[in-house]
Amino acid sequence: MKLIRRFKSKVKHHKASAILGLLICSISSSSAIAASDVESSYSTHQDDRVSQDCVILIHGLARNTGSMFFISRFLKQKNYWVVRVAYPSTDESIEYLAEQYLPPAIKECQKETKGQIHFVTHSLGGILVRQFFQDKSFPRIRRVVMLSPPNKGSEVSDFLKDSILYRWLNGPAGQQLSTESTSLPNQLKPIDLEVGVITGNSSYEPWFSLLSEGEDDGKVSVENARLDEMVDFLVVPNNHTFIMNDSGVMKQVDQFLRNGHFEKDTE
Numbered sequence: 001m002k003l004i005r006r007f008k009s010k011v012k013h014h015k016a017s018a019i020l021g022l023l024i025c026s027i028s029s030s031s032a033i034a035a036s037d038v039e040s041s042y043s044t045h046q047d048d049r050v051s052q053d054c055v056i057l058i059h060g061l062a063r064n065t066g067s068m069f070f071i072s073r074f075l076k077q078k079n080y081w082v083v084r085v086a087y088p089s090t091d092e093s094i095e096y097l098a099e100q101y102l103p104p105a106i107k108e109c110q111k112e113t114k115g116q117i118h119f120v121t122h123s124l125g126g127i128l129v130r131q132f133f134q135d136k137s138f139p140r141i142r143r144v145v146m147l148s149p150p151n152k153g154s155e156v157s158d159f160l161k162d163s164i165l166y167r168w169l170n171g172p173a174g175q176q177l178s179t180e181s182t183s184l185p186n187q188l189k190p191i192d193l194e195v196g197v198i199t200g201n202s203s204y205e206p207w208f209s210l211l212s213e214g215e216d217d218g219k220v221s222v223e224n225a226r227l228d229e230m231v232d233f234l235v236v237p238n239n240h241t242f243i244m245n246d247s248g249v250m251k252q253v254d255q256f257l258r259n260g261h262f263e264k265d266t267e
Helices: 002-029 046-051 065-077 094-112 124-132 155-160 164-175 247-259
Strands: 038-041 054-058 081-085 117-122 141-147 194-200 232-236
Touching (some): 054 065, 054 124, 065 117, 065 247, 081 094, 094 117, 094 124, 117 247, 124 141, 141 247, 194 247, 232 247
Parallel strands (some): 054 081, 141 194, 194 232
Antiparallel strands (some): 038 081
16 A cells, blocks of 8 residues: 555545546446347358457446447457347456356357457456456456456555445445455466557546556556566556547557557557
8 A cells, every 4th residue: 555655645636536536437338238248240241250259348337338339339340240248247256247247258269250359448347357357267268358458456446445326336346456466457467378468558547547657548557458478568658437438549459469469669
């Protein structure tokens, strides 16, 4: 909690604004969870279906599958079989969500294609993948692109986790995302998958950026997005909430899924 002690006096008078900002962001980005656990996006190239790679998309905290619509459409155009996972991110713990909602998506990929299986996640979605693969392996699952993941926790969770409003908006999973050494993200072991991380250094939420050292995307610092076992890392001028909608980010996701690395010389 060293970081919190250092900044608490500085940002104490911003707490009400931070909570209000959290409420506004959550309301603007949330809607009803889809009825099904997975939503498949079928490629227009049905004859190539057997050889297609499958991409499982996992949205972030207090979001739904709609937040992954544009990247889903992009990947579909690139001839991936796409499965969007619908899960109630604010209702249950990370452990429960990973065990309950990832297996149906994997089975969908295994059923429909014979190619490799990948994950593309936003925020909390990356932690679900890390949790799920602590004690599991599948022969066809190969790569993961994590967008703005709180791999070492989030300072926002540190500061607001005791707030009634934060608890109400973000549920049990939100309570598990602190930067403390005992938090769930910081207790997870390395996973045996090729991991690429893309995070942002632009914030639309200065009240949250006050909580972070160095650059951040408004919710997660650049440093806390890093993962020890990642094979590539990219920082882009984008913010946490909408990073998955950026056309350049989408191209980098495709680059990593195909080649196992990002293209560093593109804008």
